Amino acid sequence: MIEFLDVHASYDGTTPILKGIDLTIEDGEFVAFVGTNGAGKSTAMRLVNGLLKPDRGAVLIDGVPTTQLKTSELARRVGFLFQNPDRQICSSTVRDELLFGFQAVGRLDDEARRRVDQIIEEFRFDGDADPFLLNRGTRQLLALASIVVLAPPVVVLDEPTTGLDFCECVKVMGIISQLHRAGTTVIMVCHDMEVVADFAERVVVMTDGRVVDQGPTFDVLRNRKTLDEADLVPPQMVDVSLLLPVMEPRFAGTSVATANTLAEMQAAIEDVAAGGAAAMAASEKDALDDVPFQGSERKER
Amino acid sequence: MIEIEDLTFQYRESDAPVIEDMSLSIPSGAFAGIIGAAGSGKSTLTYALNGIVPHCYPGDFYGSVRIDGNDTCDTTLTDLSQMVGSVCQDIDSQFVSAVVEDEMLYGLENYGVPHDQIEGRVQEALEAMGIADLRQRLIASLSGGQKQKVAIASILAMRPSVLVLDEPTAELDPASSRNVFALLSHYAEAHGTTVVVVEQKIALLSEFTDLLVVVEAGRIRFAGAPEEVLAHSEELLEIGVNCPRCTTLMNRLAAGGLYAGPVCTDVPSACRALCEVAA
Ligand SMILES: Nc1ncnc2c1ncn2[C@@H]1O[C@H](COP(=O)(O)OP(=O)(O)O)[C@@H](O)[C@H]1O
Ligand SMILES: Nc1ncnc2c1ncn2[C@@H]1O[C@H](COP(=O)(O)OP(=O)(O)O)[C@@H](O)[C@H]1O
Ligand SMILES: [Mg+2]
Numbered sequence: 001m002i003e004f005l006d007v008h009a010s011y012d013g014t015t016p017i018l019k020g021i022d023l024t025i026e027d028g029e030f031v032a033f034v035g036t037n038g039a040g041k042s043t044a045m046r047l048v049n050g051l052l053k054p055d056r057g058a059v060l061i062d063g064v065p066t067t068q069l070k071t072s073e074l075a076r077r078v079g080f081l082f083q084n085p086d087r088q089i090c091s092s093t094v095r096d097e098l099l100f101g102f103q104a105v106g107r108l109d110d111e112a113r114r115r116v117d118q119i120i121e122e123f124r125f126d127g128d129a130d131p132f133l134l135n136r137g138t139r140q141l142l143a144l145a146s147i148v149v150l151a152p153p154v155v156v157l158d159e160p161t162t163g164l165d166f167c168e169c170v171k172v173m174g175i176i177s178q179l180h181r182a183g184t185t186v187i188m189v190c191h192d193m194e195v196v197a198d199f200a201e202r203v204v205v206m207t208d209g210r211v212v213d214q215g216p217t218f219d220v221l222r223n224r225k226t227l228d229e230a231d232l233v234p235p236q237m238v239d240v241s242l243l244l245p246v247m248e249p250r251f252a253g254t255s256v257a258t259a260n261t262l263a264e265m266q267a268a269i270e271d272v273a274a275g276g277a278a279a280m281a282a283s284e285k286d287a288l289d290d291v292p293f294q295g296s297e298r299k300e301r
Numbered sequence: 302m303i304e305i306e307d308l309t310f311q312y313r314e315s316d317a318p319v320i321e322d323m324s325l326s327i328p329s330g331a332f333a334g335i336i337g338a339a340g341s342g343k344s345t346l347t348y349a350l351n352g353i354v355p356h357c358y359p360g361d362f363y364g365s366v367r368i369d370g371n372d373t374c375d376t377t378l379t380d381l382s383q384m385v386g387s388v389c390q391d392i393d394s395q396f397v398s399a400v401v402e403d404e405m406l407y408g409l410e411n412y413g414v415p416h417d418q419i420e421g422r423v424q425e426a427l428e429a430m431g432i433a434d435l436r437q438r439l440i441a442s443l444s445g446g447q448k449q450k451v452a453i454a455s456i457l458a459m460r461p462s463v464l465v466l467d468e469p470t471a472e473l474d475p476a477s478s479r480n481v482f483a484l485l486s487h488y489a490e491a492h493g494t495t496v497v498v499v500e501q502k503i504a505l506l507s508e509f510t511d512l513l514v515v516v517e518a519g520r521i522r523f524a525g526a527p528e529e530v531l532a533h534s535e536e537l538l539e540i541g542v543n544c545p546r547c548t549t550l551m552n553r554l555a556a557g558g559l560y561a562g563p564v565c566t567d568v569p570s571a572c573r574a575l576c577e578v579a580a
C-alpha cells in the first residue's frame with residue numbers, strides 16, 4: 001500500500017510544488033494520474049520512488065516512510081519508468097541493460113540471467129543490439145522491460161506512451177496491463193484519456209500541485225465540471241454520452257446516457273434506434289388502428 | 302504550392318528507400334497533416350520539403366520536390382529556408398539563444414530583414430502564438446508548451462510561405478496541443494501560409510487539417526480530406542493508424558445500416574449525426 005499523508009514538496013526547499021496531497025493506493029490497483037503540463041504529476045511520482053522527499057507530511061510504502069527506506073529497498077519495492085526513457089538507459093547492449101538492475105541490487109546470478117533471456121524472448125529484443133540505435137518506441141519498451149525483469153510489486157510509469165505511435169502504444173499498454181493482471185500495483189501518468197479510460201481502475205486529477213478529484217475511472221471522467229477546471233477533455237465516448245441526452249431528449253434516461261466505451265455506446269445507440277423504430281411502429285399502429293394489418297404487414301425486410 | 306513528383310529517397314546508410322514513388326501536391330494555404338507508423342518516413346518527408354534532403358543527407362534522390370515552383374535540388378538551402386520554415390522534432394536542439402526575444406531576433410537579423418520591420422514582425426509572431434508576455438523570459442524556464450510556441454513564433458517571424466512541423470505536440474498535454482493547432486491554423490488562414498504538420502494525435506488532425514496524408518512504409522497510402530481518409534477506419538487500423546473513437550463508432554453504425562451520412566471526424570459532428578439516427 002502507498003499512502004500520501006498531507007504531502008508538501010519542493011525542489012529548492014522554498015517554492016512549493018506539491019501543496020498538500022492525501023492519497024491511498026491499495027495493492028494491485030491500477031491508478032492513472034492526469035493533469036496539464038506542470039500540474040505536479042512527475043513530482044508526485046518522484047516522491048513514490050523516494051527520489052524526492054517531502055518537505056512536510058509523509059509518503060508511506062507498506063506503512064514505512066520513504067525517508068526511512070534505503071535506496072536499494074525502495075528500488076526493490078518500486079520500479080520506475082522515467083518520462084524520458086533515455087534518462088535511464090545506460091548500458092551498451094540490450095542484455096546488459098536488462099542485467100543492470102540485478103547488478104544494482106547484488107543479485108547478478110544464473111537465475112537473473114535466465115530471467116533476462118526470458119524477457120528478451122518475450123519482448124522479441126535483439127540482446128546484442130545497442131540501445132541507443134533503437135528507435136524511440138523500442139527504447140521505451142526496453143526501459144519498461146528493464147523494470148518488468150525485476151518484478152517489483154509496484155511500478156510507477158511516467159507517461160509510458162508519450163511520443164509513441166499507435167502500435168507501439170498498444171504494445172506498451174499490453175505489457176502494462178499484463179503486469180497489472182499478474183497482481184502488480186500500477187501507477188501511471190498519462191495524457192491520453194482514451195488510454196486512461198481503457199486501462200485505469202481509478203483516476204487522480206491534479207492541478208497546480210493539488211489533487212482536485214479522484215475516484216473510480218468513469219466517475220472522474222464523467223465529472224465534466226472538474227475536468228473543465230483542470231483543462232482536460234473526457235474520452236470521446238464519455239463526451240458523446242454526456243452531450244447527447246442534452247442535445248436530444250430521446251437519449252435521456254437510455255443506456256446512451258451511461259455508456260462509457262465504444263462497445264457500450266454502439267450497443268446503446270442500436271438499442272435506441274431499435275426502440276425508436278419499435279416505438280414509432282407502435283404509435284403508427286395506434287394511429288392506424290382502424291386500418292387493419294397495414295401496421296404489421298409492412299414492417300421488417 | 303508544394304509539388305512532390307515520383308519522389309524516392311534512400312539514405313546512404315540504409316539498405317532500402319525510405320521514401321518510394323511518392324507523389325503529392327499540397328495547394329497554397331492548405332493545412333496538411335501527415336500520419337503514419339514510426340519509421341514510415343514522415344520525418345524524412347519533412348526533410349525533403351525543407352531541403353535538408355538532399356542538401357545535408359547524402360543518399361539517392363529521385364524525382365522532384367518543388368516549393369512555389371522552385372525545385373529543392375536546384376535551390377540553395379539559404380534560399381529554401383526563406384520559403385520553408387521548419388520546427389524540428391527535438392526543439393531543444395533548435396534553440397540558439399537563452400532568452401525568447403534573442404531567439405526571435407536571431408533569424409530575422411541573420412536573414413537581413415530590414416531593421417524597421419524587425420520589431421513589428423517579432424511582436425506579430427509572439428502575439429500570433431499568444432506568448433507576448435514571455436518575451437523577456439529565459440527559454441530554459443519555460444514549460445514544454447511555451448517552448449513549442451516560442452519555436453513556432455521564431456519561425457513565423459520569418460514569414461515563410463510554407464511551415465513544416467514535425468510532431469510539435471508530442472510532449473504536450475491535450476489542452477496545449479489543441480491550443481497550438483488552433484493558433485497555427487488561425488495564423489495560417491490569415492496569412493495564406495501552407496502548413497504541413499506530422500502528428501500522431503489523429504483527433505487533432507481530423508479537426509484541423511483539410512488534407513490528411515497517411516504514410517505507410519515510405520509510400521502514400523491515403524491522401525484526401527479527413528472525412529474521405531477516415532472512412533477507411535478498419536484499413537487504417539491495420540497499418541497502425543487509429544481513428545478518433547467517434548469516427549469508428551459512426552463507421553460501425555454505418556456498416557450496420559443505421560447511419561448513411563458523411564464520415565464524422567469529431568464529437569460535435571458525431572453527436573449531430575446521432576440525433577438524426579434517433580429521429
Ligand atoms: N527538477 C526540477 N527543478 C525545479 N522545478 C521543477 C523540476 N521539475 C519540475 N519542476 C517544476 O515543478 C512543477 C511541476 O512539474 P512536474 O511535476 O514535472 O509536472 P507534470 O509532470 O505534471 O507536468 C512545474 O512548475 C515545474 O516547472
Ligand atoms: N539520417 C538517417 N540516416 C539513415 N537512415 C535514417 C536516417 N533518418 C532516418 N532513417 C531511417 O529512415 C526510416 C524512416 O525514418 P523517419 O523518416 O525518421 O520516420 P518517421 O519520422 O516516420 O518515424 C527509418 O527506418 C530510419 O531508421
Ligand atoms: Mg511530467
Ligand SMILES: [Mg+2]
Pocket residue numbers: 343344345390467
Ligand atoms: Mg519522425
